[in-house]
Amino acid sequence: MIRRRPTSPAARLKRRLRPKRPASLKISARHVRRTERTDDDDDLEYLDAIPEYGAGTPRILLAKAVLAAAIPSEVKKAFKARLPIIVLVDAPTVVWTEAIAAQASVLFPGVRVISATKPPARGTTPDCPPPTSPILAVTPNRSWLSPAAVAAADFSFRLEVRPASVAQAIASFCGRKSCQVTASDYASLDLTDLAFAMRPNSTPEECVERMHRAIRSRASATPTDRTAELSQLAGFGEAAQSMRLIALDFVSQREIGGNIVLPNILLYGPPGTGKTTLARSFARTVNAPLIQTSVAEWFTSSAGHLGDVASAAQRFFEQATALAPSVALIDEIDAIPNRETMDDRDRSWWTPIITGLLVQIDQLRARSRGVVLIAATNHKSKLDSALIRPGRFDLHIQIRGPQTEKEIEGVFRHYLGDDLVDDDLTAAIRLAGKPTGAIIEAWVSRARDEARRDQRILSFSDLVAIIAPADKRSPQEIEEVALHEAAHAVVACALGLEVISASIIDTETSGGVTELGHGSSIFSRRELECRAVAILAGRACDERLSRGPTSGAASDLWKSTALVLDIHSRLGLGDTLVSRESIDAAHLSLDPHLRSMVEQDLRRLMNEARDHVERLEQPIRALAARLVRHRVVLANEIHGCLGGGFGERSSVSPSETAP
Template identity: 35%
Template structure:
């Protein structure tokens, strides 16, 4: 248990009036393993003061989890406990207008309405808006389940005492492993047996399996191109055809879980190089954080590489933990400068040795790196290891599943796994395989479907309403020739679904802005025209539409006066008519969206029916659906196609 901060102090010595699971009293049986596990993990992290705080109104709590799957599990559990509290889990920033923006600002607006808010993330400092952490009444760290938590979970699920469970029985198991092994209807002994079997299989795999060779690793195209070009060069160096100085040190950058360390290990194996890995975080953890100890820990890593008689791949992870000296104040610079200088000197030393050495850095935050670290001659080659697209995801599922599920099933999984990292895809496949082995049956498509897109408890009527909204966005975008990458009715936090447009660099015209705003307002137009009427699901759409029009009028000079917001009080823009101008444009473009929705209602309803089944539809599939239907009436001239770039996405 680790409590990062608590801003609502209460003495912890007061009586805790929350229920506990006592060893000598049978607990109520849990209907779902994940709920029981979430409850036990949360109880282990809560002090009496924090439990009282969670009952207060309105409160803002941030929960930090050890992994992404824990965040989603806690969100489902807490959402079912108190309907008056807004609970949202976020594992990644949201891409808006070509930039990744932090999450949670919409939920914070509920505080002034008297609602309580709980935000959950495995990386809240990066994923959540700064106001969430600064204003939180408590920041609670919920660790991975330990032996005591797993025992309590088994007892809640089975209703029976747990005896004989040892640390080795649960070592290395993931959240998915636990929910696969611990099931309602089994005895506690059966659950322990399942845990041991999965742990033994995981241990044998870790001990007996070398890293996957590069040829068998599913990667995105950009990462694959770099990896195989580098592999060919490494083999030429080994064969003496090329001098070792030709090896370019690289920096792999991208979101967590995209496979940066896996790629480095696979590259080393395929090239026949020895892998030496470390992380900046381990230098501090292993040394106590004293300056001299940190440098000694770093020197051990570089010496291990420099003194090796074999070709070496050196992996330096978490390099963004070394701050950029340009952003430091004087006090920080006095401590960090020796560390940064030592690191740069050691990289230069490896380069000058003339040995077959490939040094690879890995980071989630490339923009935070010291510029001297990534200049030519050091970690000079930037390799983006990003989230896989549809084709990448399809290849990854096929690599882990083989021919046990047909091509159509693989494609369905790839559609559902939107925004999934390679690590998530691997975890889903391993968990599904483990479950079918424990049940001694073949792998089925539903095994993976239930892991990737579990039921969110929404009614069919709610699903249909969300599908109408998102189909409105998609069909209007298609009508206006605005390319769409995917449309989905999968829930994510407060979003019921989304439409993701294809982004393209370029200048914006007034026509581009009007087509964009029309597409953004099309969800509400579909609600009004084809659904049950306007609803709160269009809140973020309206915010986007207002922001885009305001920017077009005040910043881009696309409407009326050419004065910008820096040079004029917006209240006096065009004789004080800014609000009136935005309102008029919103009404006009909303009416335009309504006309397109009305003309293409048959296409929208056909897309709604398919969305309710497939839940995620990618761009090519969307075009296939819409072009196969009855030909829509030709839009008037204002609805003609435009350039295929969109700076923001329409979302429910």
Template identity: 35%
Template sequence: MDETEQATTITDFDDLQELLEAPAPLKLGPGDRIPPTCTLGRYILEAALTPAIRRRLRAPGSLAVIIQAPTPAWVGPLREAAADLTRWTQVVARDGSDRTSHRPDKRNSWIVDALTVGGRALGIAAAPDRLLPSTLTATADIWITVRPPSPAVLRQAIKAATGTLPRQLPDGLGVGLDFPELCVAIRSSTSARSCIRRLQDAAVARNLADKSVATAAPISELHGYDAVMPWATGVIRDLQAWRRGEIPFDSIDSRVVLASEPGLGKTSFVRSLARSAQLPLVATSMSAWFTGGPGYLDSVLRQAEIAFAEAAALASTGLGGSLLLLDEVDAVPDRRGLEDRNRAFWTTVIQHLLTILDGSQRSTLDGVVIVGATNHGNRLDPALIRPGRLGRIIEIGRPDVATLARILRFHLGDDLKGEDLFPLAELGVGASGADAMAWVKRARHKARAEERDLVLADLLEEIAPRDARATEDLWRAAVHEACHAVVSHVTNDGVVRSISIVGQGRSGGQTVTMSRDVALSRAAAERRVMTALAGHVGETVICGQPTSGSSSDLAMATKILVDVHAAYGLGDTLLHRPTDNATSLLLMDPLLRQAVEDDLARLRATTTDLLTEHRPLIEELARLLVSERQIGARAFIRFVEEHLQGRRVRTDRDHPEATHG
């Protein structure tokens, strides 16, 4: 039909061919039951009409009305149901299937002609602002938002189809099912019980709500999410208050974007949140919007609407809300970087998404918690992360050592109970929670293949596979790290947490200690210097000569002594000087350089004497390190105590009189 043509029909059939091919109207006999195709549209429309709207529809005069359908599939049934409300001059019903004519700039003259002569115009669409004539959406006197079928509506439809009114419907029955699925499940001349069963089966087949939620861990058992946990616990608390009617939903901080590198568990966290908050989860993404249809603009927008409508349907059926995951949200580009040839397409997509998120009076998102997920938080359009839309971005970082140890323990369950996992976490620091889960899976697989229980060495092999260093190099690395550990222990400098000769990058091993001192005295600072020098000195004492592997240790020892003399007030002067660049300070101050050099020489001699005294312990510890590759805190303490106890026993046997003071 030409845009200037006068409209004389009461319905806008944008595709005449579709009308000609439509099936003949269903004819019912006196005793026939009424199928849901004839009742569902009328029942959900009646449920949406308030007494005030009914009175206004019955009153004479010009009127512009919009009916917002739950999904595009409901547009046709609602058009038929609306015919009984009043006599319409013009009806524009659009489901978005026609890219050419289902647009705001089409058929505006029809609306103008109808309203200016005192007529009544009706628009029906799931996305009125995008699909209906702009003249109608801008001047609507009544805007009716139709919700998906409630349990009461389904009971009516089942009674009409079967002749039996179900006493009670299971919670959430029909949630997420669109008009076609509901009609196929509610069949005439069958029993009400069979209709209910088919509705339940259809919901399972539809797989709307993510069933992985049932197997997700509660957020109380998660580790590595310190940044996002306060938000999540706040949402759970506020949802409970909203369900009790104590606060409105718009007072909940219900929208956020989770950003991290790949593999840090954003989607796993969302599933756990859904479980802990008792929310059904609907997961969607930009790629799903493209693959759910032909990929044209209207198809993409329609798929986006369907995703939000599904979440809204779940939230509006007495389940206490829903959770919508917008994965890959960075696939919606920042408009500031768009090329001219793509600008029109993406601008429309972004604007439509913003319209859905805006939360205006027409919104159906009450009760929907929305979480975006992205690997690139810096690529989001600023308009997306404003308050009221997706809110703010929360960055999820890689787990630290303590957190990684807790993640390993979680995935291990009852395996390796009582084992110290901190040394393994030290070796794997920088890995993600997904990496930790993969380590445990592969270690268990190896143990099962060999028909034995899981042992710590299995997990160690996954975290840090054996390197190809020569035996001499491994021994030197073991001596180096054993010296650090022994000096730290015997001088009471710190608590040894782990010792390892697993190569990481340019490092051939590492010893992790926790300092006992909060504020350093001169003696405590010198103990720390001795621990740092121990690797270099030990290579000299036991291996004959040091190597360049002590470079970072010497830098640490030098920096501590520069701080002692120039910043801490523990030397011969109270003058404070910044020591951020210790090298420059040493080059400019020969007196400071000489003082540091003298201290290094003195403490090196003391460390040499200490290592010479404890050489048997160091060599035994180094041999154990070559065999085990890593030693945890408890194992280290047990080893040292057993060695010292054995040494006392040997000494007593050599000198019996020593026991008789």
């Protein structure tokens, strides 16, 4: 008897889409025993009814398993009854969209399947046939579909790649009865990655291990090998602790499976404090792929036209979504200008870019795909207010750089690696002051270059020579600078101000510096005048203990004048309550009365500084001698020279300097 092959359109399409497979892989899905029982088991039974389900490539097996488990039972009934309904399926990526659409045509022969894998051509609107029969529309982005179809949809659901579906496909492909798979085994992998992990003559365990390798490869593609995990990161203080808590939430939600909902993060702080490093460390800690971009990259990766830049930004978000759970970093986001400060011409060009970026961020948040969006900036105040509002960037984390000696040493040890392991870095830390992580990295790199140039290993003296090069000033000039800075520190202590350190290291900006703490955020008039006296003490010391006033006190006069001017003009602490917020030193020449008040106060405070210098000459000279020997003295050493009898120290806080 001759058996004729079915000739219906559905049968021909099914034969065309069903690839051949090796005979060794012949196994029916009805013999595969599932190892976990979920609410979706009834949906998987629908898959078992498909003849010869096991006969397929990994891509087909995965697509069929995921689709059959995702379609609600009421939708299946409507499809069987050929009801004229419209069903929208949100696929994870374009690759999944193509595979799901192909398999939907096989699973549901009477359904019209539409797939949208790219935006419609410019100037056109996507069309949709009238729903005279069931329609299934699959896309990773609903804006690519017909607006009429989206508005008239009867059912819509998101396609979730569940462990049971992946386990079903792997077990069937490998000819096994069972397979253990968890959500973390394939997190951040696309359909192509999963298909590449499933190879002939492999066990399920080997397939899962290949998935693990793919995850590790994607997670370390951008961060360098020197990027430490958050637990090993030094010099970030509270910022690192905040990121650790988010990392714990990320990992726990990924282990559970399903949606990962975490806040978008804005990292801000001075240049070189390690914002990019912190983002990379976060990605390495959670073992997730890091997708990094910048506004400059959007321009350089395209022709630079408006549409090209917008498309480049969109590709960044699409890639982050495709690799989810992932970490997406927009570096130097302050390159996106603030619309409030732009002129009309710039605003007309930038508004589509900014609006598109805001829409992409909102869509990323709405999808809840497990993408942690991080933005980094040196200038938070310059960002568009709509960009950093809650709902777009919920968590703002300030990075100050290493503050304590322990944090500074930790950053040094990180960049030194196996070098100088047995050396005490106290002297180097003393000379370093308050460097950023980038400065420390540059110091270590330059020290290594010097040692390499001389064909020897790195020594501690190499590092010190880079941090604080030999002083080329004369002994007399060094002594004068030391007396000047010692006067700042000693008088400040006598007045109860916090002194963090004093240094006579010669830099491009100053020959020495004394660092004073800010103290409280609210000051009385007397507290501000005490700070002015401490600043003027340097010039008073030049007069009393050195060769007389010099140009080295120019910055002191500017700072003390600014303080007294604020007392009278901006803070309401003088003879008038009228506040002049925008006033600066240039207004003194325009207001003789204000100039007279400021001058009188400065002369009074200068006399007070002279009295303190005369009274404290001995401790000033003792501290100056220590400065000449060590070049840098810290707070405890300053109090040691004074016998601990002056002032009360407050907690360490952001500081100002008195040259």
